[in-house]
Amino acid sequence: MYPKSFKKLIDHFSSLPSVGPKMAERLVLYLFKQDKEKLMDFSESLANLKTNLRYCKKCFNISEGDLCEICRSGGRDQKTILVVEEPLDIIAIERVKKYDGLYHVLGGVISPNPKSKNDLKISELEKRVKEGQIEEVILATDPTTEGDATALYAARALKDSGVKITRLARGLSTGGDIEYADEITLGSAILNRK
Amino acid sequence: MYPKSFKKLIDHFSSLPSVGPKMAERLVLYLFKQDKEKLMDFSESLANLKTNLRYCKKCFNISEGDLCEICRSGGRDQKTILVVEEPLDIIAIERVKKYDGLYHVLGGVISPNPKSKNDLKISELEKRVKEGQIEEVILATDPTTEGDATALYAARALKDSGVKITRLARGLSTGGDIEYADEITLGSAILNRK
Numbered sequence: 001m002y003p004k005s006f007k008k009l010i011d012h013f014s015s016l017p018s019v020g021p022k023m024a025e026r027l028v029l030y031l032f033k034q035d036k037e038k039l040m041d042f043s044e045s046l047a048n049l050k051t052n053l054r055y056c057k058k059c060f061n062i063s064e065g066d067l068c069e070i071c072r073s074g075g076r077d078q079k080t081i082l083v084v085e086e087p088l089d090i091i092a093i094e095r096v097k098k099y100d101g102l103y104h105v106l107g108g109v110i111s112p113n114p115k116s117k118n119d120l121k122i123s124e125l126e127k128r129v130k131e132g133q134i135e136e137v138i139l140a141t142d143p144t145t146e147g148d149a150t151a152l153y154a155a156r157a158l159k160d161s162g163v164k165i166t167r168l169a170r171g172l173s174t175g176g177d178i179e180y181a182d183e184i185t186l187g188s189a190i191l192n193r194k
Numbered sequence: 195m196y197p198k199s200f201k202k203l204i205d206h207f208s209s210l211p212s213v214g215p216k217m218a219e220r221l222v223l224y225l226f227k228q229d230k231e232k233l234m235d236f237s238e239s240l241a242n243l244k245t246n247l248r249y250c251k252k253c254f255n256i257s258e259g260d261l262c263e264i265c266r267s268g269g270r271d272q273k274t275i276l277v278v279e280e281p282l283d284i285i286a287i288e289r290v291k292k293y294d295g296l297y298h299v300l301g302g303v304i305s306p307n308p309k310s311k312n313d314l315k316i317s318e319l320e321k322r323v324k325e326g327q328i329e330e331v332i333l334a335t336d337p338t339t340e341g342d343a344t345a346l347y348a349a350r351a352l353k354d355s356g357v358k359i360t361r362l363a364r365g366l367s368t369g370g371d372i373e374y375a376d377e378i379t380l381g382s383a384i385l386n387r388k
Contacts, residue, residue, distance in 0.1 A: 002285070003258040005246040009239040016221050025282055027210050028243070032256065036244050043241035045203040049222070050230045052199040062226065064197040088219055091196070 006032075058128070060105040060121050062087045070103060077101040079135040083125060083154060085109055085142060093140070101138075104128065109146040110153055120150070122157050129161045136164040143170060200226075252322070254299040254315050256281045264297060271295040273329040277319060277348060279303055279336060287334065295332075298322065303340040304347055314344070316351050323355045330358040337364060 002010065006028060013024035031039060055061070056068035063069070070076065070090070080101030084090055090103050106120045129137060139154055141147035155165050171189040172181055181189070196204065200222060207218035225233060249255070250262035253275075257263070264270065264284070274295030278284055284297050300314045323331060333348055335341035349359050365383040366375055375383070 003247055003256060003263075005239065005242055005258070006256060009236075009243055012236040012239055017224050018217065018220075023212065025285070026212075029256075029280065029282055030211050031240070032243055032247065039240055039244055042203075042206045043237045045199065045206055046225070046233055046240065047237035048199055049203055049226055050233060053197055053226065062197060062200060062223075064199070069197075086223065088223055091219070 055105075059103045060087075060107060060124070061090055061103060079133055080138065081125070081128065081134055081136075082138040082140050083151075084140050085147065085150070089140065101136075106141070106150065106154070109141060109144075109150040111146065117153065122154055125154065126157055126161070129158055129163050134163055136166060139165065139167045143168075249299075253297045254281075254301060254318070255284055255297060273327055274332065275319070275322065275328055275330075276332040276334050277345075278334050279341065279344070283334065295330075300335070300344065300348070303335060303338075303344040305340065311347065316348055319348065320351055320355070323352055323357050328357055330360060333359065333361045337362075 009028045009031075010021070010024045013019050013027050014021050016024075019027070031042075052064060053062055054064075054066075056063040056071055057066050058071045059068060061068040061070065063071075065072075077100050081104050082093065082099060082101060083104045083106060084093070085106055085108060087105055090105070093099055093103075104121065104125050106122065106125075108116070108120060110116050110120070125137075128134065137154075137158055139151040141151045141154075151167060158165055169192065170185065171192060172178065172185065178186065203222045203225075204215070204218045207213050207221050208215050210218075213221070225236075246258060247256055248258075248260075250257040250265055251260050252265045253262060255262040255264065257265075259266075271294050274293075275298050276287065276293060276295060277298045277300060278287070279300055279302060281299055284299070287293055287297075298315065298319050300316065300319075302310070302314060304310050304314070319331075322328065331348075331352055333345040335345045335348075345361060352359055363386065364379065365386055366372065366379065372380065
């Protein structure tokens with residue numbers, strides 16, 4: 001149906017998460033109508049994504065150099081590590097401006113596949129905790145079954161280090177509705193009242 | 195917040211229709227985790243999109259050569275032209291396998307901006323109708339206010355050519371629900387009953 005080069009780009013877009021084949025068609029048609037310069041610039045950005053960027057050697061955040069901006073910055077609290085699943089979580093937390101410590105990106109969560117544990121940067125976290133003057137590790141994995149399991153696993157790995165281990169608070173979302181809150185959330189909101 | 199090259203690619207993705215900044219972040223993070231080869235292939239497809247493809251000189255469909263596959267094919271009914279807004283509409287109609295004639299892509303619809311008429315390939319359609327042995331023009335613009343206005347405008351332009359002008363049928367969608375059909379659709383379904 002489509003010319004080959006059109007089809008190929010549609011396939012590339014369809015392979016992205018939450019982009020279906022219909023949406024991919026529309027995106028490619030939209031791009032086809034754009035200036036050639038814009039396309040070339042887009043194409044270059046894609047090609048350079050992995051060239052210019054790598055994972056921070058210390059916290060596994062996305063970084064332009066060996067160490068990311070946060071690890072390089074001397075102005076942050078060096079005694080706290082906040083552990084997240086993905087680099088995007090760091091951006092969400094930084095936006096809130098309530099945290100001034102270091103980060104550690106696990107790179108995912110524990111899945112039913114037992115090998116998944118080995119892909120996570122948990123031994124690297126242990127090493128950082130042992131080596132540094134870390135006083136608190138905040139486990140900020142997602143509030144899901146997998147996130148909780150991962151937090152539990154990380155907490156166990158850090159048990160003998162003597163560091164304080166905390167988890168982000170659970171409760172009602174601001175602007176939410178008690179009537180529509182799910183049972184688990186409402187339950188922990190009652191138990192953790194203050 | 196982000197490294198520059200990361201931010202630039204996010205901006206490119208955000209500029210696409212129905213991709214918000216959050217989704218763009220997720221897409222770029224996903225791409226960052228892919229193999230370098232896959233990224234290079236994606237990047238190349240993007241760069242080549244406009245190099246390998248152009249608009250068909252006859253019907254303005256997307257094409258690899260001067261004429262698109264449909265215009266080149268001798269096996270199709272050369273007496274009917276189905277007029278659509280965008281190349282993707284052709285794909286939708288071809289999928290149904292109920293039409294075997296030629297196409298004409300207008301490249302959009304009439305908008306409140308009076309100049310928008312000049313961007314549409316309506317004079318090119320007139321020319322094709324005058325030159326060829328066309329017997330019927332099917333106006334298959336979207337069933338929206340703009341689509342209807344565009345069809346009306348095209349019909350007026352073709353009035354003196356003596357060609358038969360039709361419009362796709364309006365009525366209930368198969369699998370739909372009479373109770374939830376909008377008034378205009380239900381109205382035309384009653385009027386056009388057969």
